Amino acid sequence: MIFFESVDKFYGSHRCLTRITAHVAKGEVVVICGPSGSGKTTLIRTVNGLEPIRSGRIVVNGQDVHAPKADINRLRREIGFVFQQFNLFPHMTVLDNVSLAPRKLRGLPREQAEEEARALLARVGLAEKANVYPGQLSGGQSQRVAIARALAMSPPVILFDEPTSALDPEMVGEVLAVMRDLAGSGITMVCVTHEMGFAREVADRVWFMDSGVILEDASPEEFFVAPRHPRARRFLADLRHA
Amino acid sequence: MGYTLDFGAILSGEHLRWLISGLRLTLELTLSSWVLALVLGVILVLLRSSGIKPAEWFVTAYVEVHQNVPLLVQVLFWYFAVPELLPEAGRIWLNERNSEFLLVMLALSFCFAAYMSEALRSGMRAIPQTQHEAGRALGFGYLRTMQYVVIPQAARLAIPPLINYSLLLFKNTSLAMAIGVHELTTQTRQIENDTFRTFEAFTVSTVLYLMISFVIMAGGALLERRIKREGR
Ligand SMILES: Nc1ncnc2c1ncn2[C@@H]1O[C@H](COP(=O)(O)OP(=O)(O)O)[C@@H](O)[C@H]1O
Ligand SMILES: [Mg+2]
Numbered sequence: 001m002i003f004f005e006s007v008d009k010f011y012g013s014h015r016c017l018t019r020i021t022a023h024v025a026k027g028e029v030v031v032i033c034g035p036s037g038s039g040k041t042t043l044i045r046t047v048n049g050l051e052p053i054r055s056g057r058i059v060v061n062g063q064d065v066h067a068p069k070a071d072i073n074r075l076r077r078e079i080g081f082v083f084q085q086f087n088l089f090p091h092m093t094v095l096d097n098v099s100l101a102p103r104k105l106r107g108l109p110r111e112q113a114e115e116e117a118r119a120l121l122a123r124v125g126l127a128e129k130a131n132v133y134p135g136q137l138s139g140g141q142s143q144r145v146a147i148a149r150a151l152a153m154s155p156p157v158i159l160f161d162e163p164t165s166a167l168d169p170e171m172v173g174e175v176l177a178v179m180r181d182l183a184g185s186g187i188t189m190v191c192v193t194h195e196m197g198f199a200r201e202v203a204d205r206v207w208f209m210d211s212g213v214i215l216e217d218a219s220p221e222e223f224f225v226a227p228r229h230p231r232a233r234r235f236l237a238d239l240r241h242a
Numbered sequence: 243m244g245y246t247l248d249f250g251a252i253l254s255g256e257h258l259r260w261l262i263s264g265l266r267l268t269l270e271l272t273l274s275s276w277v278l279a280l281v282l283g284v285i286l287v288l289l290r291s292s293g294i295k296p297a298e299w300f301v302t303a304y305v306e307v308h309q310n311v312p313l314l315v316q317v318l319f320w321y322f323a324v325p326e327l328l329p330e331a332g333r334i335w336l337n338e339r340n341s342e343f344l345l346v347m348l349a350l351s352f353c354f355a356a357y358m359s360e361a362l363r364s365g366m367r368a369i370p371q372t373q374h375e376a377g378r379a380l381g382f383g384y385l386r387t388m389q390y391v392v393i394p395q396a397a398r399l400a401i402p403p404l405i406n407y408s409l410l411l412f413k414n415t416s417l418a419m420a421i422g423v424h425e426l427t428t429q430t431r432q433i434e435n436d437t438f439r440t441f442e443a444f445t446v447s448t449v450l451y452l453m454i455s456f457v458i459m460a461g462g463a464l465l466e467r468r469i470k471r472e473g474r
Contacts, residue, residue: 077381087376091395101380
């Protein structure tokens with residue numbers, strides 16, 4: 001579903017991704033972890049073209065995202081993206097946040113788009129918040145709305161960039177519950193997260209990144225029980241002590 | 243004590259008709275210039291944030307010129323100089339109509355487009371880049387992200403300065419007198435000439451200008467209040 005082929009990415013002269021080659025199969029759940037600044041955010045942002053790359057190829061659903069003639073707007077409809085800071089549209093109700101893309105991009109009539117949006121909101125447990133503005137939501141609720149919005153175009157792939165890092169601890173659970181539910185639905189998921197409980201439970205693979213390189217690509221059992229790379233071991237030890 | 247006030251001479255008969263037609267023209271001028279200025283202002287601000295360097299330079303120069311040259315000079319420029327630049331056919335077309343209204347309307351629109359684009363731009367700059375990204379990540383292109391995500395939010399922030407500029411635009415329609423458009427100020431002068439009731443004539447037009455200014459301000463305040471209530 002997602003192929004990285006020797007992807008290089010620079011910020012100026014700073015090399016931020018180095019020859020990334022990896023693969024996410026259809027329906028797979030991949031968790032990306034690693035120390036801060038290792039390039040996790042950058043990597044998933046290259047998948048939907050929010051960040052350009054220097055060289056290499058990223059193929060999603062059979063289409064080369066960074067090809068000069070790629071229709072990036074069309075491609076992005078097939079790739080949901082959930083930001084660390086939610087980035088809901090504050091001037092629209094929750095319902096409009098979720099139904100905007102289906103209405104404007106798929107051309108659905110308002111009623112049908114809203115019906116679908118309500119179903120998605122019910123799925124993330126927020127049916128009663130449809131007519132509220134994002135400013136009135138808690139962090140956990142906001143992130144669940146953001147997930148509903150990312151799902152509104154029924155993308156086969158969804159990407160998460162540390163979806164729970166901006167949340168108060170007591171709200172992490174409600175977001176992870178939605179993600180867990182999603183993981184079981186057959187959608188292809190790539191999540192940058194440090195929630196190792198979540199990784200252990202639902203990930204098919206764990207990628208450990210450091211300094212712009214995927215140092216380890218392992219099943220959760222392998223990764224958590226016997227990480228091969230010393231830096232991965234140190235990272236896991238630090239997480240446990242944190 | 244030679245002077246007795248007599249508003250009757252102004253608020254009746256022919257003079258009242260002059261006053262009303264002047265008021266009507268002032269309102270038409272305000273409204274048409276306002277709409278065109280807003281449309282042009284939106285185009286300018288889109289050009290300025292388009293990332294196309296020459297377009298950005300053009301808008302910067304455009305804004306500087308229109309904000310720093312006296313508006314009266316701009317009106318006179320449109321009236322006297324712009325027709326000269328037109329081909330013969332265009333000049334004839336203008337001369338066959340009463341082109342004063344059109345030309346002063348364009349002068350006001352082009353000038354206030356500069357101010358409005360600046361108001362919109364400062365609103366735009368207050369919208370974080372992440373909002374733009376959220377729109378793009380859903381699959382909206384640059385313009386549609388602007389349309390649905392950035393501009394509606396920027397417009398809210400831009401409303402207070404936009405109301406100020408609308409008021410300024412309304413007041414500056416009186417400059418049309420310089421080229422003989424029969425708007426409220428011109429008509430007031432005419433009535434004054436006709437009746438020698440200087441004080442009464444200008445009092446009446448002052449009250450009319452004030453009333454309309456208050457309507458614009460009240461409308462603006464209402465709009466702001468409604469938007470604030472919509473959350474955020
Ligand atoms: N817009 C940017 N400009 C310059 N450098 C950046 C930018 N974004 C990220 N970086 C750098 O790239 C590296 C990887 O960042 P990031 O992908 O955000 O890491 P992570 O998400 O793993 O914390 C860091 O060294 C960071 O400083
Ligand atoms: Mg990050």
